[in-house]
Amino acid sequence: MSDDVENNHEQNSVPNDQSLNTTDDISTVRRRNLNRVNESSDKNEQPQPMIEEIDETTSTTTTTSTTTTNNNNNNKNTNPETKEQENTEEEKESNNQFECNICFDDVSEPVVTQCGHLFCWSCIFQWLQYNASQQCPVCKAPVTEEKLIPIYGRGSNATDPRKNRSIPQRPPGRPEQVRPNQNNSNRTYPDVFGANQWNTQFGNVSISAGFGLFPGLFGLHFYQQNNNNNNSINNNGRPQNSADFESLLLSRIFFAIGIIILFFILVN
Amino acid sequence: MATRYAKRLQKELMELQVSPPTGIRVEEANDLSRWVIGIDGTTGSLYQGEKFSLQFRFNDGYPLEAPEVIFIGKPPVHPHIYGNGHICLSILYDHWSPALTVLSICLSILSMLSSCTEKVRPVDDSVYVSRAVGKSPKDTR
Numbered sequence: 001m002s003d004d005v006e007n008n009h010e011q012n013s014v015p016n017d018q019s020l021n022t023t024d025d026i027s028t029v030r031r032r033n034l035n036r037v038n039e040s041s042d043k044n045e046q047p048q049p050m051i052e053e054i055d056e057t058t059s060t061t062t063t064t065s066t067t068t069t070n071n072n073n074n075n076k077n078t079n080p081e082t083k084e085q086e087n088t089e090e091e092k093e094s095n096n097q098f099e100c101n102i103c104f105d106d107v108s109e110p111v112v113t114q115c116g117h118l119f120c121w122s123c124i125f126q127w128l129q130y131n132a133s134q135q136c137p138v139c140k141a142p143v144t145e146e147k148l149i150p151i152y153g154r155g156s157n158a159t160d161p162r163k164n165r166s167i168p169q170r171p172p173g174r175p176e177q178v179r180p181n182q183n184n185s186n187r188t189y190p191d192v193f194g195a196n197q198w199n200t201q202f203g204n205v206s207i208s209a210g211f212g213l214f215p216g217l218f219g220l221h222f223y224q225q226n227n228n229n230n231n232s233i234n235n236n237g238r239p240q241n242s243a244d245f246e247s248l249l250l251s252r253i254f255f256a257i258g259i260i261i262l263f264f265i266l267v268n
Numbered sequence: 269m270a271t272r273y274a275k276r277l278q279k280e281l282m283e284l285q286v287s288p289p290t291g292i293r294v295e296e297a298n299d300l301s302r303w304v305i306g307i308d309g310t311t312g313s314l315y316q317g318e319k320f321s322l323q324f325r326f327n328d329g330y331p332l333e334a335p336e337v338i339f340i341g342k343p344p345v346h347p348h349i350y351g352n353g354h355i356c357l358s359i360l361y362d363h364w365s366p367a368l369t370v371l372s373i374c375l376s377i378l379s380m381l382s383s384c385t386e387k388v389r390p391v392d393d394s395v396y397v398s399r400a401v402g403k404s405p406k407d408t409r
Contacts, residue, residue, distance in 0.1 A: 101366070101367045102331060102332075102366040102367065103273060103275070103276050103331075104275075104276045104279050104280070105275055105276065105279075123366075126332055127332055127366055130329075130332045130333070131332070135365075137365040137366045137367040138365070138367045140365070
């Protein structure tokens with residue numbers, strides 16, 4: 001087949017498989033979705049698994065579905081004896097949201113992509129190995145092995161993932177580090193210093209070099225150390241972080257000006 | 269097909285048989301590796317009232333690998349469907365994703381038929397058909 005033809009084809013087919021053009025097709029899909037909505041509204045207590053499907057439908061569908069929901073609520077009130085059956089179905093349905101998008105089975109060793117799609121580690125690993133495009137199978141967003149997030153539920157897996165030699169271990173979780181700002185201030189200035197605002201400032205200024213020459217220009221770092229840990233607002237009424245940032249910026253600007261003046265003095 | 273994904277195929281088949289959408293039905297699935305799915309031309313389209321049969325072949329790579337899908341019997345006359353039943357549809361080849369299903373392929377093909385404005389064969393049909401004798405559509409692109 002010629003390249004031209006293929007290009008045309010791709011343009012036509014890239015739009016989602018669900019995007020149907022004729023009214024009949026749309027009504028088909030709508031009917032299917034309505035069925036699903038019916039199922040979910042039967043179970044009433046747990047409509048969450050259905051949210052994705054409902055989102056896919058057009059706005060008209062959503063409006064129709066709300067009316068159906070109401071109808072079903074009425075039905076439910078009149079038929080309490082079917083409740084037990086519904087409950088078992090509800091359990092089945094609620095498991096669906098934890099199915100792998102590749103093997104369609106309950107996830108084993110769950111990992112989630114940055115785009116939020118759930119897979120078995122072995123499934124997504126094989127797909128990333130198999131396919132060079134490195135895209136999420138569901139939404140085509142870029143996916144890399146390093147950026148997958150493992151999900152750890154309560155209790156451990158019964159089978160050892162390392163048993164399968166062809167599939168490496170799931171990547172570890174990467175907890176975010178505690179913010180360095182808080183760490184530093186706690187370590188550098190213990191409560192003894194922090195007790196007095198003036199002391200802290202004095203301690204800071206004494207560190208900076210060239211204090212004697214250009215007191216106003218050279219690195220005059222004045223950190224306003226907050227002695228009360230519970231209080232996140234300092235004496236100026238500003239958040240501590242922005243105050244830190246501002247003083248750092250100011251000291252840098254002054255330092256630069258100082259260098260420039262020094263340069264002119266030396267040149268002249 | 270003794271792969272660990274046989275379960276997925278079984279699940280897909282079950283869903284198709286239990287609640288098939290209008291215009292799509294399973295005609296033959298004795299063997300999990302070869303299904304025949306019947307599709308009806310949608311009302312209002314150029315193919316209204318016509319019936320077609322799609323043959324799906326799943327190898328051990330499914331769902332990481334796309335199934336081989338061709339029209340059997342009399343293929344529809346369509347600018348993207350060759351006279352030998354081969355279908356030019358990107359999701360069957362380069363743009364396949366394991367999140368796609370038999371159902372979504374059928375819907376895509378129905379959508380492709382429904383959006384057709386002129387019933388013609390592809391421009392290079394005769395060349396392609398003579399070149400593709402006895403070959404899988406996956407090998408003839």
